[in-house]
Amino acid sequence: MILYSFPSSPFGCKVKAVILACGLTKNITIEEFHPWQPDSFFRELNPLGKIPALKISSDEVLFDSPVICEYVMEKAKKIQALMPDKFKSLKIQALVDGMADAAVSMRYEHFFRPKHLQCEDWYDRQYLALTCGLQYLDDRLDTDLNQELLFENLCVATFLSYVDLRFSDKSFRKNYKKLYGWYEEYMQKHLFLEAAKAKDHPVPTNITRLQK
Numbered sequence: 001m002i003l004y005s006f007p008s009s010p011f012g013c014k015v016k017a018v019i020l021a022c023g024l025t026k027n028i029t030i031e032e033f034h035p036w037q038p039d040s041f042f043r044e045l046n047p048l049g050k051i052p053a054l055k056i057s058s059d060e061v062l063f064d065s066p067v068i069c070e071y072v073m074e075k076a077k078k079i080q081a082l083m084p085d086k087f088k089s090l091k092i093q094a095l096v097d098g099m100a101d102a103a104v105s106m107r108y109e110h111f112f113r114p115k116h117l118q119c120e121d122w123y124d125r126q127y128l129a130l131t132c133g134l135q136y137l138d139d140r141l142d143t144d145l146n147q148e149l150l151f152e153n154l155c156v157a158t159f160l161s162y163v164d165l166r167f168s169d170k171s172f173r174k175n176y177k178k179l180y181g182w183y184e185e186y187m188q189k190h191l192f193l194e195a196a197k198a199k200d201h202p203v204p205t206n207i208t209r210l211q212k
């Protein structure tokens with residue numbers, strides 16, 4: 001199987017964490033692909049042009065990250081072990097994916113759009129979704145998260161690695177102390193997750209920037 005992803009993608013990191021937790025690293029090759037590269041082969045794999053995408057056979061590709069995660073867990077027969085309370089897991093995943101959508105949108109606004117076209121109101125709305133989501137998790141830490149190897153914990157931990165990578169200037173570590181305390185302990189306890197953390201990576205030079 002081939003996973004198309006990029007080292008900084010929060011959705012890709014979540015999938016990588018699940019692959020590691022399921023012990024399927026040997027079955028899946030990771031191909032780094034930046035979704036803003038003008039590359040028609042990728043649209044044939046995922047018409048949405050988004051990563052992650054998982055090629056599972058010569059004629060089948062799965063997207064998006066929740067579908068891929070569930071497929072990987074099912075393949076490894078780990079659904080029950082990683083999601084004993086399935087709807088709790090799926091709800092936390094939805095929250096984290098929503099924050100990731102907002103965070104990635106903020107990143108795109110500032111990185112891919114020239115300054116004179118950027119919309120600060122749009123940026124602020126995404127920022128609100130991100131910070132309200134972080135506050136929600138910080139408030140509900142004791143009921144919603146724990147130190148076990150569970151899908152919801154993997155979703156939150158990998159997403160916080162992305163937040164650390166892209167928003168280290170925002171004092172989130174100070175504002176959501178409980179959540180970041182949980183994160184530090186979690187990463188110490190599950191050292192294999194280091195390999196799934198969001199990492200900075202040079203963006204290819206042929207990416208399409210927004211111009212109009």
Ligand SMILES: N[C@@H](CCC(=O)N[C@@H](CS)C(=O)NCC(=O)O)C(=O)O
Pocket residue numbers: 008009010011012035036048049050051052064065066097104
């Ligand atoms: N709902 C999708 C979101 C994936 C997503 O937004 N990926 C970003 C990279 S982190 C992407 O490929 N963006 C390209 C684009 O928006 O055109 C999932 O969970 O897989």
